[in-house]
Amino acid sequence: MNTQSAVNLHHQLAKITEHWSPRVIAQLNDYYFKLVKVKGDFVWHSHEDTDEAFLVLEGQLTIKFREYDVELKRGELFVVPRGVEHCPVAADECSILIIEPRGVVNTGAVSSDLTAATDQWI
């Protein structure tokens, strides 16, 4: 009897059509795993109360900081420290797994057209 099943990241990604619109796929204590497809420039923002982990699943992502950039390819992980301004950018579509506490707003304290719901499960 198999009463639970694993979450297949690529099957779930295939359901996502919008950019910059994170979808929750799993919960670990008070943390969420979110899938998001991105393309183009996001907005500069920070998260005052938490670090934020990015794992690139497909494509390439640049996380811009004020003094340097971090380049992430498929299979690469980076943790943005709390309180540090950053701006994710992807020339071409890129698929990312984000891990962060429940309730974290994607644009931090910045209000933007790209500000998304924090609790949208797929």
Place this chain on the structure above:
Amino acid sequence: MNTQSAVNLHHQLAKITEHWSPRVIAQLNDYYFKLVKVKGDFVWHSHEDTDEAFLVLEGQLTIKFREYDVELKRGELFVVPRGVEHCPVAADECSILIIEPRGVVNTGAVSSDLTAATDQWI
């Protein structure tokens, strides 16, 4: 100027030769990202105070529970709920990313030859 770089999961995995010996690769608040290579049967155990997330990077993993099994292939994620007895098993070598709070012991309250250090960075 690129003063920080991402963690490449596969480059880090290539450094791991032991089975069932988790290596920390990144920290997110008070959580750790750990890489581990497994083969064979682990020990039945539970974590009373925390959920535990498994993402299979290479190979296949079975997480046995008392009433059912969960099968994970590459690119599949499962969160073992706190307090639930489980036993990871892999017929062939399997590489996993584990996300859980700092200080979690791999065998829970069970003492085993497979009990590993909780804080070993790679």
